[in-house]
Amino acid sequence: MRGVSYLLHRIGFSPQVPAQRAVEWDEQAITTWRKETWPAGKR
Known part of the structure; x- marks a missing residue:
């Protein structure tokens, strides 16, 4: 993967x-x- 990053x-x-x-x-x-959905997914 480093090769692709280097070329880009x-x-x-x-x-x-x-x-x-x-x-x-x-x-x-x-x-x-961020206020409603994300905290529910973090639990």
Whole structure:
């Protein structure tokens, strides 16, 4: 896997960070999910 990461880095890409935020990004939906759904899944 290191080889793929190395090659992506050499051509200017990062496997962890997207180039831009998704168009359908909904901050309100994310906040609701973090407060209500995520804690229930952690139990």
